[in-house]
Amino acid sequence: MLGTQHLPLFVVSGILLNLTPGQDTLYIVGRSAAQGRRAGILSVLGIVSGSIIHTLAAAFGLSAILATSSRAFLVVKLAGACYLVYLGVRMLPDRAADVAQAAECSQDGGWTIYRAGFLTNLLNPKVALFFMAFLPQFVDPAAESRILTFLFLGGLFICTGTLWCLVLAWGASTMSRRLRENPSAGVMLKRVTGALFVGLGLRLAAGR
Numbered sequence: 001m002l003g004t005q006h007l008p009l010f011v012v013s014g015i016l017l018n019l020t021p022g023q024d025t026l027y028i029v030g031r032s033a034a035q036g037r038r039a040g041i042l043s044v045l046g047i048v049s050g051s052i053i054h055t056l057a058a059a060f061g062l063s064a065i066l067a068t069s070s071r072a073f074l075v076v077k078l079a080g081a082c083y084l085v086y087l088g089v090r091m092l093p094d095r096a097a098d099v100a101q102a103a104e105c106s107q108d109g110g111w112t113i114y115r116a117g118f119l120t121n122l123l124n125p126k127v128a129l130f131f132m133a134f135l136p137q138f139v140d141p142a143a144e145s146r147i148l149t150f151l152f153l154g155g156l157f158i159c160t161g162t163l164w165c166l167v168l169a170w171g172a173s174t175m176s177r178r179l180r181e182n183p184s185a186g187v188m189l190k191r192v193t194g195a196l197f198v199g200l201g202l203r204l205a206a207g208r
Helices: 009-017 024-035 037-057 063-068 070-090 097-105 110-122 125-138 145-183 183-206
Strands: none
Touching: 009 097, 009 125, 009 145, 024 097, 024 110, 024 183, 037 110, 037 125, 037 145, 070 110, 070 125, 125 145, 125 183
């Protein structure tokens, strides 16, 4: 189909990979738990948009730059790590600013939340390398248009991943609703989420 090979194996592998907790998964759960279902869904949409860019980059060979240039890889990785740490630090207020900070986080606009999810995914070079390494294995060498095949496989992978991410956003927001309705518990939840984001950023910066 559209120049693919072993398509059933690709679908199964993609579903299993999406079910495996990763940086995007933890980000969605953190946002949903701290700021509710709307924030979780917007985060999913942002991450999906980033994945679309990665698919296009893999299809047109742009991801090869990250694979061959250690400097480019390092720059993108550190930019992504710094952004995650920045998001986390914003959610770690001191005691005097607890109430104000909690209100500020809960009032983040839709664009702000979407953009954060988008940049979190886009600035993770490991995602770019994943698309470049995973998708070609299922492209038929005899395919008439490999770009079209790349786009089809990337779109299929993104669709299954989006469904799972929406389930995560719904589940995390539902379980944390009562905590968020309690001011003190809500502040604590935001602190835990902030620490999670900082940890993700540090892990990304330290990873190879």
